[in-house]
Amino acid sequence: GAPFPIGPRHGLGSGGGAPYFVVDTDTRPNPGAVARADDPSALYASALSAADAHWIAGEPPAFPQPCKVRIRYRQPLQSATLYAGGLPPEASAEGGLVVKFEKPQRAVTPGQFAVFYDGDRCLGGAVIAGALAS
DSSP: OOSSOSSSEEOOSOOSSSOEEEEEOOSSSSOOEEEETTSGGGGEEEEEEEEEEEETTSSOOOSSEEEEEEOSTTOOOEEEEEEESOSSGGGSSTTOEEEEEEEEEEOOOTTSEEEEEETTEEEEEEEEEEEEOO
16 A cells, blocks of 8 residues: 555655645555645545445435534534435445535545534444545
8 A cells, every 4th residue: 555644744755845745645656646735725625435324323314415524533513415326436335425515625534434413413424435526
């Protein structure tokens, strides 16, 4: 796999003085893409795909489902809409979702959890598969 996870700031030995963030990884010989902190547009995504959804009530909500979502620990809740299924293929399996954010979100990280809320009630959660452009 890649030597750095997506999202965290790293000293990548690239020089230039500006901090860099990992925004994409690849398992080929030259893995990864980075973005400068002073040009962070590549760090933001307007949607994400998620897999392995688990619902507190045992049944999924009616889709599309407006909700609040948290994709990082202690992050303020963000307005979004959940859609069943989706792309890429890993998100179209049973329990697959697409989450479209009202405002683009920074550092959507595959392997982390997205947790969904309806008001104060937790609807459930899913594993983030990847960021989507729209």
